[in-house]
Amino acid sequence: MNFAQSIRHLPGRALRGLAGSVLALALAVTAAAAGEVRLLMFEEAGCPWCARWNAEIGPAYPKTWEGRRAPLERLDIHQPLPASLELESRPRFTPTFVLIEDGREVGRIEGYPGADFFWPLLDALLERLGPPESAPADAATN
16 A cells, blocks of 8 residues: 555544644745744733734734744743844843844844834845745735
8 A cells, every 4th residue: 555545544634634744844844944034022011012013013914924924923021032042132122023034133123113114124124134035026015
């Protein structure tokens, strides 16, 4: 019995689990090959500017080109930094957004100046990375 024949005999849930595992592995390999890019958001409980960012940008961010290019990772500013990060300095203000490529800081935005300023500042940071593997034609629009 070959692989294709054996898959037909798997129950639906097991097949979906197997397909999900294969997809996750493929995405991990692709991300590692392309260089891992993330946008770290250092925040703290009770931060009014963090709450404003969460209300104005948070729901849309993962759906934007910027959000797909640099997925958001939230960190508590008071917790120890992950050992794998190389930051120019420890963030002191909330929110602070740090663009990371392969664990190294590319640049940061300290504070939240409002949506009209946040997007251009983030785009300027993303330009430092160079062009992505396949940039969409409408990358300039949010």
